[in-house]
Amino acid sequence: MALGYRTQAISVLGTHVMAARGLIGLAKDSLDVCTAEVLALFTVLAEPASYPLLVHCTQGKDRTGLTVLLLLMLCGVSAVAIGEDYLRSESELAPEREEKLREVRSIGLPDEFAGCPPHWVDEVCGYVEERYGGVEEYLARCGVTEQMREAVKQNLCCQSSDV
Template identity: 45%
Template structure:
């Protein structure tokens, strides 16, 4: 079942899945790996074909685009990538003589671009550099050596922080961006909505996690959806490893361990729970109930 969920017949789109279908694929006792769901006797049933997730869409073929429209009726895409990531992809396309499909996509679906790694997150990373590393970072940026500058952050801050640390940092320092993303899901006319970043695993995974928390989906099922990215990224893992090495990270950054979900949940619980966090964010109970109305049967 995991193979068909994470690898529908797309050519240039990877790590795609219909989250509602994933959750509904489990019976009331077991997750995909056969483990027990636990204390939950009745699972919330999600509307399928509404909450979609994937890796970047840059290499989607014409056939992929048509399949996305015909089979999934896609209306809105949320792109959580940074300006650096978008510039890098444009450079690669230009060097390879490939056509940018963004103009074509505008005729097929709406795209909401959210620079998820905003200024607060960047400042937090810079504060963790030693003074000479920070100075060298600034010099490289002044000379428009963006990727070299990012490698300083990747090697000295992001790699040591790891997936768990970066997820917690996102919850602390990307609150404006998280709120902006969640509010897209309040518009009934926006659905179906697909959220993606580069790998479709960490930033997208965090947003999907928060939505599933809102829907009160059992934690074991949320973890099962999260780890499906391991299979969803398998056919592009080598290229993904090359990309993360380029920014100073290591291959662990291409993995999706279920411990990340536990750590995010525990972090929120330490602050009073998901509802308290979202209240402070500005995504109160009335908004959360609207998301439930739109995504639960």
Template identity: 40%
Template structure:
């Protein structure tokens, strides 16, 4: 069944799926999500005109949420020689998900001399060399679970920014992506599904589909992952990540308490349910 719900016949888009369709396909309960509204994927930089036509004519895409950092945008511009394919048929909301609070938290975990070296490299424009230092010394040891928990703690304003896009009825259908379409995008989708009352096992069923969604680009992305000081585990989507995110928000008092504290209150959650639940 997974083959039929991820990676439609796109040439330049990977790890794409309709989250509502995925959840409904796996669900055995009465809870149903509107299909054709909630999409996720990897980056769209290499989208082709035919891909864009499919996005518009079949999926009616109106809004894209891009969660990548400034460094990721600069790197893709360097690799491709331009901002992307030039195809622009939808509104794009850029949210630098890895914000200042997250970066400061990471820098604090470097040895002092590595922190100084990191800052000097960033100031002098050697961004990728700086990121490698961070990747090897902090991000890789933390792993996907540690980085997800840090995101929940230090990217709260960015999380709210992303979630609030989904409150505009005119924005739909909405597609959220980062680079792989797995971790930052995965976290936003997890929180949306938690708000909708989707059971954790179904949230995991959606999350792990990224293992298959990334299969055709795994080899090429391995070079990118190594370049930032990470390893092959960064290309995986193990279901334990969802378990640990769920555990984290439960330890904060539950999904509602966590979201209240970061500024996505009950009125907003109710509106989101109204828009996305059948």
């Protein structure tokens, strides 16, 4: 990348790392490795003054999807409802699908990377439950305190009488 071969460098990562892991594997890897980023995010989300806010990434389904999945799990939303919500992104991605397919293929990724795998939520929720004992325990491992988790729930789950 330093020599100006950005696409070629990304293609090496895409072909040899990302494609092999798939979107589900990458979500699991992100949960395991990105604990400092999760703590930073929840630090912002715990502050009422941070609202309203916008969470987004390139397509709004992978990194944003993982963020929203953690938040919905924390708020007690069922995996079935989270999955239905996640899959709604597929239709929103449709207008850009051909362009996105060209892009992911150019860097050695399979077509899966342009869409929303149907079992993504089930697999990722199951991973959080099996590996960490649930979302509360996962967030605690990231350094998100119980007080912060309760503040996030209060901020997002409309538990206030003001709503």
